Amino acid sequence: MSELLNSSSSGTPRVRFAPSPTGFLHVGSARTFIFNWLYARRNSGTMILRLDDTDVERNTDASVHSIFEGLKWLGLNWDEEYKQSERGELHRQMAEAIFRKGLAYRDFTPAHTGDSERSGTQGTWLFNPGMRELSREESDRRAAAGEKFALRFRVPRDAGDVVRFTDAVYGEQIKAAADIEDFALLRSDGMPTYHLASCADDADLRITHIIRGQDHLSNTYKHVLIFEAAGFTPPQFAHLPLLVAPDGTKLSKRRHGPVVSVTTYRDAGFLPEAFINFLCLLGWSPKDDRTKMSRQELVEIFSLEGINRANAVVNFKENASSNASSALSTVIPSEARDPGVPYDEDTFDPKALWLNAEHIRGLAIGDLSERLLPIVREAGFNVTQERMVQITPLIRERIKLLRDILTAADFFFVDQLPPYDPAELIPQKGDAAMAQKVLTRAKEVLANVEFKHDPLDRALRAAAQELGLKAGQMFQPIRVAVCGRKNAPPLFETLEVLGKEKTLDRIEQATSRLK
RNA sequence: GUCCCCGUCGUCUAGCCUGGCCUAGGACAUCGCCCUUUCACGGCGGUAACACGGGUUCAAAUCCCGUCGGGGACGCCA
Numbered sequence: 001m002s003e004l005l006n007s008s009s010s011g012t013p014r015v016r017f018a019p020s021p022t023g024f025l026h027v028g029s030a031r032t033f034i035f036n037w038l039y040a041r042r043n044s045g046t047m048i049l050r051l052d053d054t055d056v057e058r059n060t061d062a063s064v065h066s067i068f069e070g071l072k073w074l075g076l077n078w079d080e081e082y083k084q085s086e087r088g089e090l091h092r093q094m095a096e097a098i099f100r101k102g103l104a105y106r107d108f109t110p111a112h113t114g115d116s117e118r119s120g121t122q123g124t125w126l127f128n129p130g131m132r133e134l135s136r137e138e139s140d141r142r143a144a145a146g147e148k149f150a151l152r153f154r155v156p157r158d159a160g161d162v163v164r165f166t167d168a169v170y171g172e173q174i175k176a177a178a179d180i181e182d183f184a185l186l187r188s189d190g191m192p193t194y195h196l197a198s199c200a201d202d203a204d205l206r207i208t209h210i211i212r213g214q215d216h217l218s219n220t221y222k223h224v225l226i227f228e229a230a231g232f233t234p235p236q237f238a239h240l241p242l243l244v245a246p247d248g249t250k251l252s253k254r255r256h257g258p259v260v261s262v263t264t265y266r267d268a269g270f271l272p273e274a275f276i277n278f279l280c281l282l283g284w285s286p287k288d289d290r291t292k293m294s295r296q297e298l299v300e301i302f303s304l305e306g307i308n309r310a311n312a313v314v315n316f317k318e319n320a321s322s323n324a325s326s327a328l329s330t331v332i333p334s335e336a337r338d339p340g341v342p343y344d345e346d347t348f349d350p351k352a353l354w355l356n357a358e359h360i361r362g363l364a365i366g367d368l369s370e371r372l373l374p375i376v377r378e379a380g381f382n383v384t385q386e387r388m389v390q391i392t393p394l395i396r397e398r399i400k401l402l403r404d405i406l407t408a409a410d411f412f413f414v415d416q417l418p419p420y421d422p423a424e425l426i427p428q429k430g431d432a433a434m435a436q437k438v439l440t441r442a443k444e445v446l447a448n449v450e451f452k453h454d455p456l457d458r459a460l461r462a463a464a465q466e467l468g469l470k471a472g473q474m475f476q477p478i479r480v481a482v483c484g485r486k487n488a489p490p491l492f493e494t495l496e497v498l499g500k501e502k503t504l505d506r507i508e509q510a511t512s513r514l515k
Numbered sequence: 516g517u518c519c520c521c522g523u524c525g526u527c528u529a530g531c532c533u534g535g536c537c538u539a540g541g542a543c544a545u546c547g548c549c550c551u552u553u554c555a556c557g558g559c560g561g562u563a564a565c566a567c568g569g570g571u572u573c574a575a576a577u578c579c580c581g582u583c584g585g586g587g588a589c590g591c592c593a
Contacts, residue, residue: 019593053593111591115548125589151591170519173520179519179589193592198593213587214521215588216587216588216593217519217588218520218588219589219593242586250586250587281527284528285528287530289529289540291527293529308528310521310522310583314527316542349526350544351544352543353543354543357556369591397557398555408554408555461550472553475552485553486554488553488554489554490553490555492552
């Protein structure tokens, strides 16, 4: 019944992402943003970004940058933006209103006292003795005398009192008021706490759906209390299962390293759309067999019903991440990083990698080459756009991360091939002499053939037959001579793109290496 | 310690609400085969899960209870 009233009266949804800028944007936060965004876009709603910067001590500009940077990369936008620190007046007004109704009281207990006694005490702390019962007169007198106090919510204490709400994901939630402590609304310096500020803003901004991490599920009882005390109907809640590390604990930068930071994925060469796709599949399902989905597709099919309740593991390699890439701390701007330190593919969740490769394969050549070009140039190679367009089709199905272009197509970019083991030139069931014979013949043949796929194909196959070799035995030495390794794109296409001059030059060099 | 949440292949998940169509489906990873000039892509196939114990029922992954396991919250942090 209440659900009906709520949804019919709320009009278009208004959702918000409210990070506290105390660190880089991490993957869990990004997912929360995405789910909110998807919900807003799906239902023609409004997406609001609110910086919950109430904690002056811990907020940093760098963190705000990191959040914006991450969201920008993901291509996620928002319609309204607020800073909680600029809305203090609103928060105090709500506190005042609650206090005047007698639903909050002043607590003159000095701050930071409960720490040690709490751990020693059996059972839950509920309130500081003596404060909840203080008469209004005495409370006013002490406040007027300038005594510092925190404002606490007067949680109902009658037997049988309960707080309840319906969560779109976790269903009916009921908790005995006796299990909720008298939480603070205002600190003794007059600043609002998170609970108060958050609720005041959510009410003021007419937020209709609060979609956030499940770590807030038990805070929600307090929020319901605040909303109701201030005379507002609480919004709808939808709590998301947490993203956890392979060890089952909440993702944290300290413990798990850069794999929890969004910019790490960007710098490693993930496609934003693939990364979004991956994140969506953690804790949400389209309920059919689809896995690869475009942003548009996600907007079309996203719904709160598809969210599940169990925590989802981001299956990265813990050791690899903390050792191999600790130097790549995401706090350091990308320019400052050592480009020589490669991202280890093994650190990432294999499904993220696969999805990325899947999205890469789905990209048009022009699009992909445009994304590849800056990476290649940043690595110090001089490559034209035209050339990149030629190379791209040869590696599109061979890379998982954009940065893989650097290792997959290196031989196109350099003048001189890095040293390789001449033994690689020797074909299957052959010897150095055979390799020598192949390369010598190849040189002659290639000197007089048009460097296009079909003529190359015909000429080299014919040469193989002449020499009494299998095609593979013919191609392998040439491939290694030209690419510097056995595993490479198809030979004829490669030769065509590489050109006659470089090809002949490299074969020449290979023959001398064989000696 | 108190309260809350969760528990299907190694991982992400479908199925659970509305018991039978589930000898539990898909995807990634892994293994094998095929395709093939290498690699990759692609195709085909294999290994692999209802945490456990009790109920209820003709019938339980699905409903109930308990146990165990995991996670989260209990701040004048957010």
